[in-house]
Amino acid sequence: xxxxxxxxxxxxxxxxxxxxxxxxxVFTYKATRVPNFAYGAMAxxxxxxxxxxxxxxxxSLDLSLLVVRLDADWDVQLSFWAAIPVSLAxxxxxxxxxxxxxxxxFARSRAPMVVMIIVTLGLALLxxxxxxxxxxxxxxxxxxxxxxLPRTPAFAVGGVNVxxxxxxxxxxxxALSVATWWFFKATxxxxxxxxxxxxxxxxxxxxxxxxxxxxVSWVSxxxxxxxxxxxLASVVVTSDPNLLMLLTIKGFxxxxxxxxxxxxxxxxxxxxxxxGEELVRHYLVAMDAQLWQGAPEVLTLGxxxxxxxxxxxxxxxxxxxxxxxxxxxxxGAADSALARAIDPVEAFRLARATxxxxxxxWAGWRPLRRxxxxxxxxxxxxxxxxxxxxxxxxxxxxLAIAAGVVLLSFVVLVGWLGQVSLAQGAFVAIGGxxxxxxxxxxxxxxxxxxxCGVAIAVPVAVVVSLPALRLRGLHLAVATMAFGLAAERAIxxxxxxxxRVAPPAWMATDRAKYWVxxxxxxVAVAVCWRISATRIxxxxxxxxxxxxxxxxxxxxxxxxxxxxxxxxxxxAALGGTMLTYQLGAVGTxxxxxxxxxxxxxxxxxxxxxxxxxxxxxxxxxHLYPELTKGEVQATSLSFWPQITASALLILMLxxxxxxxxxxxxxxxxxxxxxxxxxxxxxxxxxxxxxxxDLEVVP
Amino acid sequence: xxxxxxSIRGLSxxxxxxxxxxxxxxxxxxxxxxxxxxxxGAGKTxxxxxxxxxxxxxxxxxxxxxxxxxxxxxxARRPWERNALGVARTFQNARLFRSVxxxxxxxxxxxxxMARSGFWRSVLGTAGARGDEAEVARxxxxxxxxxxxxxxxxxxxxxxxxxxxxxxxxxxxxxVRPKVLLLDExxxxxxxxxxxxxxxxxxxxxxxxxxxxxxxEHDMPLVMGISDTIVAMAEGAVVTxxxxxxxxxxxxxxxxYLGTTAA
Numbered sequence: 001x002x003x004x005x006x007x008x009x010x011x012x013x014x015x016x017x018x019x020x021x022x023x024x025x026v027f028t029y030k031a032t033r034v035p036n037f038a039y040g041a042m043a044x045x046x047x048x049x050x051x052x053x054x055x056x057x058x059x060s061l062d063l064s065l066l067v068v069r070l071d072a073d074w075d076v077q078l079s080f081w082a083a084i085p086v087s088l089a090x091x092x093x094x095x096x097x098x099x100x101x102x103x104x105x106f107a108r109s110r111a112p113m114v115v116m117i118i119v120t121l122g123l124a125l126l127x128x129x130x131x132x133x134x135x136x137x138x139x140x141x142x143x144x145x146x147x148x149l150p151r152t153p154a155f156a157v158g159g160v161n162v163x164x165x166x167x168x169x170x171x172x173x174x175a176l177s178v179a180t181w182w183f184f185k186a187t188x189x190x191x192x193x194x195x196x197x198x199x200x201x202x203x204x205x206x207x208x209x210x211x212x213x214x215x216v217s218w219v220s221x222x223x224x225x226x227x228x229x230x231x232l233a234s235v236v237v238t239s240d241p242n243l244l245m246l247l248t249i250k251g252f253x254x255x256x257x258x259x260x261x262x263x264x265x266x267x268x269x270x271x272x273x274x275x276g277e278e279l280v281r282h283y284l285v286a287m288d289a290q291l292w293q294g295a296p297e298v299l300t301l302g303x304x305x306x307x308x309x310x311x312x313x314x315x316x317x318x319x320x321x322x323x324x325x326x327x328x329x330x331x332g333a334a335d336s337a338l339a340r341a342i343d344p345v346e347a348f349r350l351a352r353a354t355x356x357x358x359x360x361x362w363a364g365w366r367p368l369r370r371x372x373x374x375x376x377x378x379x380x381x382x383x384x385x386x387x388x389x390x391x392x393x394x395x396x397x398x399l400a401i402a403a404g405v406v407l408l409s410f411v412v413l414v415g416w417l418g419q420v421s422l423a424q425g426a427f428v429a430i431g432g433x434x435x436x437x438x439x440x441x442x443x444x445x446x447x448x449x450x451x452c453g454v455a456i457a458v459p460v461a462v463v464v465s466l467p468a469l470r471l472r473g474l475h476l477a478v479a480t481m482a483f484g485l486a487a488e489r490a491i492x493x494x495x496x497x498x499x500r501v502a503p504p505a506w507m508a509t510d511r512a513k514y515w516v517x518x519x520x521x522x523v524a525v526a527v528c529w530r531i532s533a534t535r536i537x538x539x540x541x542x543x544x545x546x547x548x549x550x551x552x553x554x555x556x557x558x559x560x561x562x563x564x565x566x567x568x569x570x571x572a573a574l575g576g577t578m579l580t581y582q583l584g585a586v587g588t589x590x591x592x593x594x595x596x597x598x599x600x601x602x603x604x605x606x607x608x609x610x611x612x613x614x615x616x617x618x619x620x621x622h623l624y625p626e627l628t629k630g631e632v633q634a635t636s637l638s639f640w641p642q643i644t645a646s647a648l649l650i651l652m653l654x655x656x657x658x659x660x661x662x663x664x665x666x667x668x669x670x671x672x673x674x675x676x677x678x679x680x681x682x683x684x685x686x687x688x689x690x691x692x693d694l695e696v697v698p
Numbered sequence: 699x700x701x702x703x704x705s706i707r708g709l710s711x712x713x714x715x716x717x718x719x720x721x722x723x724x725x726x727x728x729x730x731x732x733x734x735x736x737x738x739g740a741g742k743t744x745x746x747x748x749x750x751x752x753x754x755x756x757x758x759x760x761x762x763x764x765x766x767x768x769x770x771x772x773x774a775r776r777p778w779e780r781n782a783l784g785v786a787r788t789f790q791n792a793r794l795f796r797s798v799x800x801x802x803x804x805x806x807x808x809x810x811x812m813a814r815s816g817f818w819r820s821v822l823g824t825a826g827a828r829g830d831e832a833e834v835a836r837x838x839x840x841x842x843x844x845x846x847x848x849x850x851x852x853x854x855x856x857x858x859x860x861x862x863x864x865x866x867x868x869x870x871x872x873x874v875r876p877k878v879l880l881l882d883e884x885x886x887x888x889x890x891x892x893x894x895x896x897x898x899x900x901x902x903x904x905x906x907x908x909x910x911x912x913x914x915e916h917d918m919p920l921v922m923g924i925s926d927t928i929v930a931m932a933e934g935a936v937v938t939x940x941x942x943x944x945x946x947x948x949x950x951x952x953x954x955y956l957g958t959t960a961a
Contacts, residue, residue, distance in 0.1 A: 546795060546796075551777035554781030554809060
């Protein structure tokens with residue numbers, strides 16, 4: 001009993017951390033229907049800013065853009081509390097900028113959920129990279145004298161000391177909970193948000209401005225993120241931008257149990273996850289750290305996935321994605337009824353198609369096509385023996401091929417089947433692990449370990465896709481993210497550098513590996529090409545566009561999704577086996593959720609719908625930066641590639657669907673059109689609300 | 699009624715307190731065209747949703763009788779099994795696969811008919827799979843030619859007019875050779891001239907496919923002109939079933955449309 005009690009403080013503190021994040025997510029979602037995957041990144045940004053002020057380091061801003069060079073230095077040092085107003089002001093500004101530049105273009109064009117997920121993921125990547133670039137550190141360590149509250153014990157429970165600082169986090173959660181409750185209960189804005197969440201048309205009739213609400217909620221959401229970030233950075237002790245982003249996954253897992261709209265359920269689930277992790281850590285991991293590695297994540301996130309897949313009613317009352325348009329509705333069928341009432345066919349036609357074509361749309365430029373393709377193919381095959389290429393370049397080329405294969409797995413799953421999965425990194429790890437098992441444990445001769453890695457991935461992919469059979473859009477993204485995180489913690493550490501995988505003697509050189517990898521990638525591309533050209537690819541597109549219509553024509557969503565997940569998992573695993581052979585050990589870098597997210601972002605920019613996309617992505621995001629590395633300062637880590645890539649992603653999604661090619665047109669016409677569309681739509685909505693088809697309103 | 703191809707028995711469905719379908723019962727004669735009319739909220743589309751499996755009714759059944767007399771209950775089947783039983787539907791908003799060119803849509807909808815094209819056979823391109831693909835492509839072209847849209851085969855739905863979308867939809871349901879064709883407002887959103895042309899086209903389609911048609915329609919001249927039988931619905935219930943001229947004069951139908959008790 002004493003021992004059990006001892007797990008409570010730690011569990012509650014961890015749970016409070018998740019709960020703070022979950023509350024912010026619910027807040028933003030409730031008000032704007034945007035799932036903010038960038039929440040943790042926003043919190044981190046403010047936290048870094050704040051402790052930078054407190055530490056009194058020199059702020060040096062060194063931006064060189066083309067010919068303009070911005071160089072600024074200033075020394076600032078503030079006390080913790082003096083820095084608070086400055087940091088919170090910065091947080092508000094951040095929220096304002098994000099709402100205006102990133103969110104608004106999507107909010108009014110009724111972007112489908114898939115797009116919103118990828119946009120905020122891109123924003124998360126952008127902020128994480130910006131944080132590291134601007135503050136020049138990839139870790140934030142808050143020393144004892146800068147902690148919010150003293151780290152000395154306040155009291156002890158079950159023999160475990162609870163510090164003032166940790167007590168403070170729980171206090172902060174309690175205070176924010178009360179404040180939130182009061183905000184929604186007693187303030188005009190809170191009431192307006194609740195009204196708008198229930199029925200935006202009626203709310204608009206009563207004078208609630210959706211735009212104003214969005215601004216208010218993003219600014220206050222960012223403020224809460226800032227407060228949470230500053231407190232959490234202190235408690236988590238060492239935090240890097242990616243860590244808080246990963247904590248956001250747990251916040252999301254908790255929030256989605258409450259349908260992303262219920263504060264009490266979200267906070268309860270967050271505390272439950274925190275306590276559950278601590279219990280598992282205390283009882284199982286302490287018993288055998290090796291055996292139970294990753295068990296806290298696996299068990300708690302697994303529980304969330306199970307809850308999601310069993311879909312109790314309360315989760316789904318909050319979020320309804322319109323089957324037809326992918327647009328997020330409010331309370332059931334009202335939105336599609338509305339769309340139908342305006343003009344059913346028009347609504348169908350105007351609904352945005354899936355994702356933009358990305359850079360790969362240029363690959364379809366006909367005059368260039370055949371000659372260019374032949375030349376490119378020739379260059380690719382001959383790459384290792386080109387005059388200026390030595391082994392120094394072959395290594396990154398090999399890694400780029402592996403990365404391209406992983407991108408290909410996203411094309412199949414996200415581009416063709418329309419399922420946003422963030423667990424691809426896990427399959428990379430599984431492929432690598434399978435190769436290690438095949439080569440070392442089973443002692444199989446060369447090509448077989450590759451098959452072993454791919455073969456193990458297929459049944460796992462089928463298991464992972466089981467929730468996908470019942471979940472769509474946001475739920476699926478969160479469930480696969482949870483799986484990815486659990487796999488990252490449970491699988492990857494077991495196969496770290498200790499498990500060497502040696503290729504056969506003839507494949508020892510990077511050059512030989514290059515051709516082997518290229519051949520394997522060619523096989524994967526050929527399979528995908530056959531899929532896209534036949535019945536299988538058509539059934540993927542059917543499920544992506546509308547499961548209801550597909551089923552009406554006899555296409556079985558379950559079978560098609562299982563097929564897609566299995567193919568995509570197998571391809572990602574193939575990428576994992578390549579990485580393993582190249583690195584000589586199971587690659588851990590590409591196996592994280594973080595790299596899944598950035599791979600997804602790269603895949604979208606390069607072109608998620610076409611086979612040319614992965615090739616473009618592999619070159620642009622993996623080979624090219626390596627080839628040109630010598631020209632950039634080799635000493636300092638540069639995050640500009642990630643910054644440009646994620647900014648490009650957001651821009652590209654805003655321009656949807658023509659990809660970069662249509663960007664010029666966008667800048668001319670659409671930029672101002674959003675503001676006009678605002679008024680038009682509201683008028684339309686009012687007319688529509690009047691004679692909405694009652695038939696489908698529950 | 700001598701040979702009903704579809705018998706709907708006591709279908710009921712409530713959304714909370716609203717009775718969307720209230721003990722709906724009627725027969726559809728084989729080879730006939732049956733029109734369903736009724737004001738908004740009468741439960742017409744909900745009825746189709748129950749028949750095609752998008753919604754599950756609280757009670758009731760729908761029995762399909764094949765030509766050989768075999769009976770199949772529809773409601774208990776999964777949505778995607780109903781296509782193979784010969785039941786196909788269109789949607790009120792001309793819902794199709796939005797990102798796919800219409801020529802390819804017509805190949806996509808023939809998915810279940812491709813028995814020799816499993817995953818590996820398709821990927822490896824076996825003779826059987828290639829044969830299936832050729833056959834499916836041929837039928838898709840044929841169906842598109844039938845509605846006169848061959849030249850638009852490469853365009854996605856977004857680039858077509860509403861009338862063309864309606865025709866594409868008709869081509870899509872006809873290419874799967876259904877026995878019972880459920881059409882949800884095939885004339886909504888299209889021009890008057892097109893509507894007038896639609897009646898003969900539907901008749902021709904039904905004869906060509908040897909299919910039974912059930913259509914929901916608000917355009918009275920169209921639905922009264924081509925239907926053998928009219929089912930009038932209001933507030934989830936069947937008001938009356940009969941020949942067009944009978945239903946037109948029915949006091950309850952007049953009341954539900956005009957909202958008056960004075961017949």
